[in-house]
Amino acid sequence: MNPRVRFAPSPTGLLHIGGVRTALFNWLFARHEGGEFLLRIENTDTSREVEESVDQIQRSLRWLGLDWDGEVEFQLDGLERHREAAQKLLAEGHAYEDEGAIRFRMPDEGATVWEDAIKGTISYPNEKLEDLVLLRSDGRPTYNLAAAVDDADSRITHVIRGEDHVPNTPKQIHILEALGRELPVYAHVPNVFGTDGRKLSKRHGAVSVEEFRAEGYVAPALMNYLALLGWSYDDRTTVMSRDELVERFGLERVGSSPATFDYEKLMWLNGVHLRELPAEVYAETLVAYLAEAGFDGDEETIRASAPLVQTKIATLAEYPSFAGFLFRRVAPPHELLDGAGDLLARAREALAGVEPFTAAVIEEALRALAEELELKPRQAFGPIRAAVTGSRISPGLFESLELLGREESLARLDAAIAVAA
């Protein structure tokens, strides 16, 4: 039988990156096994529901490429089934009425033991299990009833969820057993922490998929990074495409200890994935990102500059500060120009005569100039770079000049010469 898994967030706030990783593990497992991945919104607590949350969850999963099978399910829609289950348990003596609510009778001896697919054998003493409310006095089902019944009704074979659910598992096991339903395999994935060892939160940096997206991360990189947070393929493989992850993922290699989210490694990985993109795709990605970010610059120039920045920036968000000079003049700090008046004037002269105004010819002319002035390339090009890009750090100088065009380049040199003098 093909496995069926589900990701079951509650719509009580923004979907957190830790939850996204849980979703990813479910998805990878399903796709690897040729099974199905369901999305169920656990909205039984209407009082805590955050309106926007359901959309945000779906947007996040879609952007990451975690497609689910079938329609989104809402737990609340199963209300009648949950009530029936509670009534059945009541009728068969597994539950009893208590102040208008229906409570499940938990065993108070022995232990509940299950083989967790990630953590191994877990044993939970039954005496610690309280008789839990199945149906509230107002008739609404509680989480443990609804979750257990839904998993069974959806024929979920593997419940892969966060480890905060470990204490719920024995409860759900007893409910399912009393109902005479089949038990799924449980797999509890460890937490994700921030660098201070505390739960990852806003103060550590981005925590929602949309924030990462806005910060210029791309989906394959985030997926790759998240997969590596608690799972490994072998002792040396780090960079993996979405297809490779699907092909290689398995629950057996998910670790059982919590992991710390490392923004620096994510950034590195993002750079790796960005560099691996074919030039056209990279340009496309950059243009789309900048448009969404509200960057003010013409598409043609962005596309033309894409190859100049591809190996230089690790997130798309770095583009404006790195290549912004292509769209507007940036005044260079005086110290970068000091004493370079003559050099800049000679460079202007050289560039005025370059024909055609292309990177290769420009390079030839400027190198000849440097040689003539007996300057090392770095000494000669530094001030020119500053004059044209406004910074000490920039894409390749010759390519940048070409992109800017002769007229604009000369104008910027003129301005710098005036300042340097």
Add this chain to the structure above:
RNA sequence: GCCCCCAUCGACUAGCGGCCUAGGUCACGGCCCUUUCAAGGCCGUAGCGCGGGUUCGAAUCCCGCUGGGGGCACCA
């Protein structure tokens, strides 16, 4: 307080009794390349929490301790 889980470089991890002089990746340091910044190449610093066992042999198995996390609702 009680219950459950976890424990290898700063971080992510490989390791499932001898292959370990503990491997890979990020970060960090150095060198090379180089028009800046990157990218790339080479080299390096750095780790099995502690104490007992078991065994010819332990990072690997067992016990205790310590530390960390999670959970103890008519929340999910």
